[in-house]
Amino acid sequence: xxxxxxxNKKYQSKSLISVKNTRGMSLEKDLDDSNTYYKxxxxxxxxxxxxxxxxxxxxxxxxxxxxxxxAYFRLPSTTDYSGVYRSKAIDFEAKETSKxxxxxxxxxxxxxxxxxxxxxxxxxxxxxxxxxxxxQVFLIDGDLxxxxxxxxxxxxxxxxxFVEHAHLISQSYSPRLKYLDLVDxxxxxx
Amino acid sequence: xxxxxxxNKKYQSKSLISVKNTRGMSLEKDLDDSNTYYKxxxxxxxxxxxxxxxxxxxxxxxxxxxxxxxAYFRLPSTTDYSGVYRSKAIDFEAKETSKxxxxxxxxxxxxxxxxxxxxxxxxxxxxxxxxxxxxQVFLIDGDLxxxxxxxxxxxxxxxxxFVEHAHLISQSYSPRLKYLDLVDxxxxxx
Numbered sequence: 595x596x597x598x599x600x601x602n603k604k605y606q607s608k609s610l611i612s613v614k615n616t617r618g619m620s621l622e623k624d625l626d627d628s629n630t631y632y633k634x635x636x637x638x639x640x641x642x643x644x645x646x647x648x649x650x651x652x653x654x655x656x657x658x659x660x661x662x663x664x665a666y667f668r669l670p671s672t673t674d675y676s677g678v679y680r681s682k683a684i685d686f687e688a689k690e691t692s693k694x695x696x697x698x699x700x701x702x703x704x705x706x707x708x709x710x711x712x713x714x715x716x717x718x719x720x721x722x723x724x725x726x727x728x729x730q731v732f733l734i735d736g737d738l739x740x741x742x743x744x745x746x747x748x749x750x751x752x753x754x755x756f757v758e759h760a761h762l763i764s765q766s767y768s769p770r771l772k773y774l775d776l777v778d779x780x781x782x783x784x
Numbered sequence: 785x786x787x788x789x790x791x792n793k794k795y796q797s798k799s800l801i802s803v804k805n806t807r808g809m810s811l812e813k814d815l816d817d818s819n820t821y822y823k824x825x826x827x828x829x830x831x832x833x834x835x836x837x838x839x840x841x842x843x844x845x846x847x848x849x850x851x852x853x854x855a856y857f858r859l860p861s862t863t864d865y866s867g868v869y870r871s872k873a874i875d876f877e878a879k880e881t882s883k884x885x886x887x888x889x890x891x892x893x894x895x896x897x898x899x900x901x902x903x904x905x906x907x908x909x910x911x912x913x914x915x916x917x918x919x920q921v922f923l924i925d926g927d928l929x930x931x932x933x934x935x936x937x938x939x940x941x942x943x944x945x946f947v948e949h950a951h952l953i954s955q956s957y958s959p960r961l962k963y964l965d966l967v968d969x970x971x972x973x974x
Contacts, residue, residue, distance in 0.1 A: 666852065677873070683872065712829050
């Protein structure tokens with residue numbers, strides 16, 4: 595969800611599809627709000643990790659505060675979100691697409707390795723994908739994405755693929771994205 | 785483990801104790817190395833979260849890369865380390881002290897709340913504290929620190945307190961800090 599300038603431009607410039615998204619949802623903000631809600635009602639502790647930034651130069655002129663004057667965005671080596679829910683570690687990445695498909699190439703190789711390892715050690719892993727043109731947000735199991743990526747990291751998974759293999763996240767006023775209801779259903783089968 | 789200039793100065797300047805630490809251990813580096821080792825041998829997936837930085841101004845002059853030209857360190861709202869081990873969420877903070885005591889005031893209020901919530905939802909929580917003068921690293925249960933903090937957030941826990949209530953982490957060549965052996969013993973009693 596970080597604005598890596600080079601990456602974003604790539605996806606924004608060539609959109610061939612008419613814009614149907616009138617709500618102007620911000621996936622990152624809606625997830626933050628939902629996680630704040632879940633935290634406040636003591637349902638889960640899930641948070642966004644800070645954006646990895648490489649600090650090169652810091653100005654210590656002011657005694658009280660340091661000003662970073664040269665720094666660069668780094669590629670993430672883990673996923674964006676993690677936390678704990680019902681005693682299980684939760685680990686997921688959130689992405690949005692303004693196309694009719696989700697291009698696997700916007701996930702970094704390190705993130706795929708991270709999802710694999712997290713799953714291996716027992717975490718619940720998934721991705722949350724926002725299809726802007728449909729104003730729909732899907733939760734898809736981490737393993738499905740990892741497997742597709744390992745077959746072909748440049749593959750584009752169609753919207754239809756998500757309709758068939760992923761799970762539509764209900765939206766409400768609060769929490770904005772009720773994704774833990776799906777986590778209950780998919781990962782805590784009683 | 786972030787260098788908040790104001791904080792660090794406070795603790796470095798008034799050290800009254802002669803320096804016995806000849807090895808010059810870096811707690812952060814040793815934890816990073818240990819976590820890399822644990823990851824490579826597939827024992828656990830534990831990582832340091834990026835330092836939270838508030839980006840104010842970015843220079844997009846170069847098309848390929850963005851240069852951050854104004855940013856500030858933010859106080860952390862979570863702990864420094866998290867991950868997954870034996871299907872459980874792991875959450876801990878690492879601190880070092882060059883005194884004969886560990887001052888609770890170097891933990892931020894938000895971090896205490898975070899440790900409480902993480903524990904409530906089922907995570908294994910602890911702190912790793914490096915006493916420089918003794919070249920000893922302790923693992924102390926998160927609840928013990930939270931309870932002390934809630935009684936008096938300005939309390940100073942003596943080295944002796946750690947000898948009695950915390951657990952000495954064995955050091956080796958690889959991993960540098962064998963803290964997961966203690967986690968096994970303390971949180972996975974068979």
